[in-house]
Amino acid sequence: MGLSWQQGPLAQRSVGRFLTPDPLPERLLYAEPLRRRLRVRFGGDWIADSDDVTLLHEPGRYPVAYFPEAAIDPTVLEPAGHVTTHRDLGPVDWFTVQRGGSRAERAAWRFADLPTYAGPLRGRIAFAWHPMDAFYEEDERITGHAADLYHRIDIRRTSRHLVVRDGDRVVADSVHPRVLFESGFAPRWYVPRDDIDPAALTPVERQTFCPYKGLASYYDIGDRARAAWSYEEAWPEVGLISTYVSFEPDKIDVFLDDRRLALEPGQAVVPHGIDRGFDVDEALTRT
Template sequence: MGLSWQQGPLAAGAVGRFLVPGPLPQRMLFAEPLRRRMRVRFGERWIADSKEAVLLHEPGRYPVAYFPPSDITADVLQRTEHTTRHRDLGRTSWYTVRAGDRVKERAAWQHTDLPEHAQVLRDRVAFAWPAMDAFYEEDERIVGHAADAYHRIDIRRTSRHLVVHDADQVIAETKHPVVLYESGFAPRWYVPRTDVDGAALHPVEGQTFCPYKGLASYYDIAGARRAAWSYENAWAEVRRISGMVSFEPDEIDVRLDGVRQSLETGQTVVSHGVDRNLDLSEAPSRPAHLG
């Protein structure tokens, strides 16, 4: 999922490898100019507005935007006595964020003892995503976490023969599925509803949120729990899979051109990073535009 998360090239579980003669460091951090205007909303105010943010990619975490102090509203940051130590970037000081009547403790941080090779982050401040009201790129709200420019989704039509069985019962059969290729993941096969036995799908409580696709709903199939899912109202970028159904090959018999599918490297979804959870309350049917 992008550059440093899930099975990306800088992640611990990378499915590929760099073709170099010697071993790479176990951890590699990558920082780059965001090259997009990013704004932070808190307490009904814009507290940061920058065209010069730097995005940090760190193994096992979502990308994090760091803002130059000159692009942060004066007096919203109050340094606290709380410090921590980042394993690669040294001592980290934490801030309380205050805007009007709104106050969040330990809602922003700054690395204050950076090694020489990480000076691109010098004096810059990052805001804790769940502590803020909203983040925007240009005039569109970004939900979940900062967008990873290296995360890509491609959807392709195919004429391959896909059959899903539960024992002797055919749950789905199609010769026109679509396949979704997503950075860091094995392919996922989506079946049109007209080719699925809807009576076999039993909706269950609980949804998950993908910042790139939207809200996923799940189904039990007989004794197979959460064996299928669907993005009922997928976001515009992946609208082609809206309402289609995908099946979990480790929970139910999925055969593609006669070959039974199995759980592959890169197919297990890690639902959130070590730095934060993804809250369903962050996932409106579409990210809000500025009015």
């Protein structure tokens, strides 16, 4: 979650509300300094490097990093002759990014005529995430999208009783699951393998990538497709759920202390976008 996507405070499906006497505008955009050194690599070279990056949050999108033009190698940008219109911020000029033998069409953009209130974005350029080789904070590669300053994950051990059933069959029964609280999502309950009937899980070839947790592997349960998943080698930051299995309450019956769980609305992850690249290959090449 961030300020403006999933169920964050500026998202269109926020779970909370601002306590104001008058309604807020339908859409609120928020810009802030990243306050981290961010670098972009393309064609084997560093093409942008700055500790003066501005993040833009807007409803339904992941945060986007905007670099000052002076921090970008000017030889890599070629006007694409393509203009679009942002619904709030006006015309957008697009650039082709090139370096050596690498070339990415319409892979960077700049607002051409910003309204006066959008001054923090003036003279700045953003790069589409997926076409670039990599983005780095200092010397560490970051994956998925620009760092979200409002995304947090907490994992707690618990002694609550969690049972998963497929009809009359008990798939899992645990009194020591772990619960993962992730900004903008309902709690997710993870069960240790020892408390699961291994014959109930059929591995699926498909994997997905979360920039905060790593690669997720999926399982069918009977005829319930991808009803469970596991981060079999979760990234160190969330190592407490590594190898544990979580179950989709809209696909399989999940009971917590005898209360049946349901999938809360607004939980779906936006599958793609120019400001993110949630690819399995990107996760595998993270350094």
